[in-house]
Amino acid sequence: xxxxxxxxxxxxxxxxxxxxxxxxxxxxxxxxxxxxxxxxxxxxxxxxxxxxxxxxxxxxxxxxxxxxxxxxxxxxxxxxxxxxxxxxxxxxxxxxxxxxxxxxxxxxxxxxxxxxxxxxxxxxxxxxxxxxxxxxxxxxxxxxxxxxxxxxxxxxxxxxxxxxxxxxxxxxxxxxxxxxxxxxxxxxxxxxxxxxxxxxxxxxxxxxxxxxxxxxxxxxxxxxxxxxxxxxxxxxxxxxxxxxxxxxxxxxxxxxxxxxxxxxxxxxxxxxxxxxxxxxxxxxxxxxxxxxxxxxxxxxxxxxxxxxxxxxxxxxxxxxxxxxxxxxxxxxxxxxxxxxxxxxxxxxxxxxxxxxxxxxxxxxxxxx
Amino acid sequence: xxxxxxxxxxxxxxxxxxxxxxxxxxxxxxxxxxxxxxxxxxxxxxxxxxxxxxxxxxxxxxxxxxxxxxxxxxxxxxxxxxxxxxxxxxxxxxxxxxxxxxxxxxxxxxxxxxxxxxxxxxxxxxxxxxxxxxxxxxxxxxxxxxxxxxxxxxxxxxxxxxxxxxxxxxxxxxxxxxxxxxxxxxxxxxxxxxxxxxxxxxxxxxxxxxxxxxxxxxxxxxxxxxxxxxxxxxxxxxxxxxxxxxxxxxxxxxxxxxxxxxxxxxxxxxxxxxxxxxxxxxxxxxxxxxxxxxxxxxxxxxxxxxxxxxxxxxxxxxxxxxxxxxxxxxxxxxxxxxxxxxxxxxxxxxxxxxxxxxxxxxxxxxxx
Numbered sequence: 085x086x087x088x089x090x091x092x093x094x095x096x097x098x099x100x101x102x103x104x105x106x107x108x109x110x111x112x113x114x115x116x117x118x119x120x121x122x123x124x125x126x127x128x129x130x131x132x133x134x135x136x137x138x139x140x141x142x143x144x145x146x147x148x149x150x151x152x153x154x155x156x157x158x159x160x161x162x163x164x165x166x167x168x169x170x171x172x173x174x175x176x177x178x179x180x181x182x183x184x185x186x187x188x189x190x191x192x193x194x195x196x197x198x199x200x201x202x203x204x205x206x207x208x209x210x211x212x213x214x215x216x217x218x219x220x221x222x223x224x225x226x227x228x229x230x231x232x233x234x235x236x237x238x239x240x241x242x243x244x245x246x247x248x249x250x251x252x253x254x255x256x257x258x259x260x261x262x263x264x265x266x267x268x269x270x271x272x273x274x275x276x277x278x279x280x281x282x283x284x285x286x287x288x289x290x291x292x293x294x295x296x297x298x299x300x301x302x303x304x305x306x307x308x309x310x311x312x313x314x315x316x317x318x319x320x321x322x323x324x325x326x327x328x329x330x331x332x333x334x335x336x337x338x339x340x341x342x343x344x345x346x347x348x349x350x351x352x353x354x355x356x357x358x359x360x361x362x363x364x365x366x367x368x369x370x371x372x373x374x375x376x377x378x379x380x381x382x383x384x385x386x387x388x389x390x391x392x393x394x395x396x397x398x399x400x401x402x403x404x405x406x407x408x409x410x411x412x413x414x415x416x417x418x419x420x421x422x423x424x425x426x427x428x429x430x431x432x433x434x435x436x437x438x439x440x441x442x443x444x445x446x447x448x449x450x451x452x
Numbered sequence: 453x454x455x456x457x458x459x460x461x462x463x464x465x466x467x468x469x470x471x472x473x474x475x476x477x478x479x480x481x482x483x484x485x486x487x488x489x490x491x492x493x494x495x496x497x498x499x500x501x502x503x504x505x506x507x508x509x510x511x512x513x514x515x516x517x518x519x520x521x522x523x524x525x526x527x528x529x530x531x532x533x534x535x536x537x538x539x540x541x542x543x544x545x546x547x548x549x550x551x552x553x554x555x556x557x558x559x560x561x562x563x564x565x566x567x568x569x570x571x572x573x574x575x576x577x578x579x580x581x582x583x584x585x586x587x588x589x590x591x592x593x594x595x596x597x598x599x600x601x602x603x604x605x606x607x608x609x610x611x612x613x614x615x616x617x618x619x620x621x622x623x624x625x626x627x628x629x630x631x632x633x634x635x636x637x638x639x640x641x642x643x644x645x646x647x648x649x650x651x652x653x654x655x656x657x658x659x660x661x662x663x664x665x666x667x668x669x670x671x672x673x674x675x676x677x678x679x680x681x682x683x684x685x686x687x688x689x690x691x692x693x694x695x696x697x698x699x700x701x702x703x704x705x706x707x708x709x710x711x712x713x714x715x716x717x718x719x720x721x722x723x724x725x726x727x728x729x730x731x732x733x734x735x736x737x738x739x740x741x742x743x744x745x746x747x748x749x750x751x752x753x754x755x756x757x758x759x760x761x762x763x764x765x766x767x768x769x770x771x772x773x774x775x776x777x778x779x780x781x782x783x784x785x786x787x788x789x790x791x792x793x794x795x796x797x798x799x800x801x802x803x804x805x806x807x808x809x810x811x812x813x814x815x816x817x818x819x820x
Contacts, residue, residue: 105775388791389816391807394800407473407792407819409807412800416781418793423756424775425786425793432762432780439759439777448757451775 205357230279573725598647
C-alpha cells in the first residue's frame, strides 16, 4: 500500500487533571502549546501524522466542548473528519466509531490511532516504525507500537512481549499489563521483554470491527449503526438515540487483551523520543530551561519575569503575563495561570487530581 | 488644653517592600485594607486619630505618587491638609515640614505624629496614653509613646528608659537604640527598661523646631521657608527650589537621639494592641483565619477559593479573585495579586526586599 492509503485517527479527549491548572476540562492539555513551539500538542500531532496520510484520511474524535477548538486549530482538516461525541464513552467507543466510519468510507482500510497529547522528538524514526506496523496490520494482525522503556515508570501500562524487544522488529504481544508498582516496574525494565503501552494501534478496520463484534457486540452494534448513518441527514438522530447506550470501556480491556491471549496482537517496538506530557515533572524536563537552579517553562502569553532566588528543584510554569517570584524554596512546582495558581510539592505531583476533585465538590466548576 | 486642640500628623510614605507583591511603590501598604475590615490602614489610622483632633487639624504628609489616593481615601480631610512632598526626603524632613506648617497656622500648638501603617486594637487605651503624652508635650518635652514589648523582636528600634516601664507613667528616655540582634533583644525584654520605638512623637511645634534649628539648620532653615510660603501662591515655587536641598535623615537620628542625651525626651509606655503591619508573618497572624492548617488572608476582591491540602504552616494571602491551591507544602508564604505571585519560605520573609531589588535591576519597575 502507498503511505497515503493509511487512515489515521486521533482521539482527543481527557482533561489532563495532573496538569491542572494549566489543563482544564474546558481547555485540556492537547489544545496547549506544550511542544516547545507555538504549535499545540494536537497541532504537533497533526504535523507528525499528516505526511503518513492526508488530511482527507485523518480523523479526530473529540467531545462537544472541544469541537470548535479542534476545528480552528486544524483548519486543514475537513469538517466531516471531526467526529464529535455527544459525551465521552471511553476509548473503545471513540476508536470503534472512527473505525466504523472509515469502514463505511473505505472498506478494509488500514487505520492507525495515536493520542493527541504525546510528544515525539524523532519523527523520522517514528514514521519508519509506523511503516513496519502497517505491514502487520495489512496482514490482518491487531498491531501496537510499544515504546522501549527508559526507566521503571509506574505511570504507564505495559505490553508483555514474547521475547526481549528489538526496535523495529515485529513480535507477538502476550499480555497487556496495568500500571505496575515500582518494584514490578523495575522487574519489567530488567527483563527487556516489556514495552510501554502508548495506546498506538494499527489494524484493518474490518479485522478490528470483526473482533469487536465477537467480543463486545454491545459496543459494536450501536457504533456500526451510527457509522452507517454518518455523513447522512440521519446522523444526528441516530447518534442521539444510540450513543447513550454504548458502554464505557477501554479498548485495551474490551478488545486488545482478549485478542492478545489468542495470539492476534503483535507489536513493533519503537525508540523515537516518545513522551506522554502527563505531569509537570515531564513538562519541566522537556520544555523547561534551566535558570538559577530551576526549570522554567513558559506557555502562552508572557511579558513578566520568573524569579527564583535561592531555590533548588523548583519547576515554575508561567502561563500568564504575570511575575512569578520564589524565595528560598525547594522541590516545588509553581504553576501560574490567568485564574488560578498552584503550589505543589514535587513529591505530590501525581495527586493534583485531588485539587480538581475538591474544586468540583465545592461547586467551583469554572476553575476545573 | 481640649483634646481637639491637638494637631495630628500622619506621614504616609514607604513602599513596604517586605509585603511585596501586595504592597507596591505605586500602591503601598497604607492604602490597602490590611485591617480586618474594608478600611485601609490609612483610613483606620484616620478613624483612630480623628476623635483626638478634628479633620481641620489632621495633616497627612505623602508623596506625589499617593496624593490622589490619600485624597480619595480620606474625603473628610481638607485639601490643604495633604502636604505633598515632591520626592521623599526621609522622616525628619516630612515631620519638620508638618511641624513648620502647623507653627505657621497655630503657633506653639501641640502636635502628634503617628505612622499611617500601624494597627491598634485597643483604641480607648491608646487615646488615654496619648492624653498623658500630650501633657508632657505641653510642658515642653519631646514626647514619645513607647510600646511595651511582648517578645524579643529584632525588627524594631528600642527606647532605653530610666527605669522599668509602667504603662501610662511618664519617664525619661535615655537613649534610642537601633534594631538589635536576637541576643540583645532578649536582654532588652528581660530588663523591663526598654520599649519598642513605634515612631509616635508628640511635642509643641515651637519646641521641636527650636531643637531642629539648633541641631540641623540644614533641615530647619529651608523647611521653615517652605512653610512660610505654604498656603500662598509662592508655595510651589519655593518648594521646588528648596526641597531638593533638604538632607535625607531620620528624625530619631537628627533630633531625638541628641535631645534624649540632654534629658529633653520622655515617654509614656503604652500597651494597646499595637502592631506594625510590616511582614506577611504579622499579616497572617493578625488578619488570617485558620483553615486546614493554614492562615488564609483575603484582601480586596475575592471570588475564588483558597485550597490548602496536606499543608502545614502555610500563610496564603489572596489579593485577587483567583484560585490559590497548595498541595503537600509546609512553612510557605504564598501571595497572589493581580499581576504577580510570590512563593516564599517563611524563614526568608525578611528578605523579600531582595526580589524587588532584582526586579528593579532587571527593568521590571512596573512590578515593584
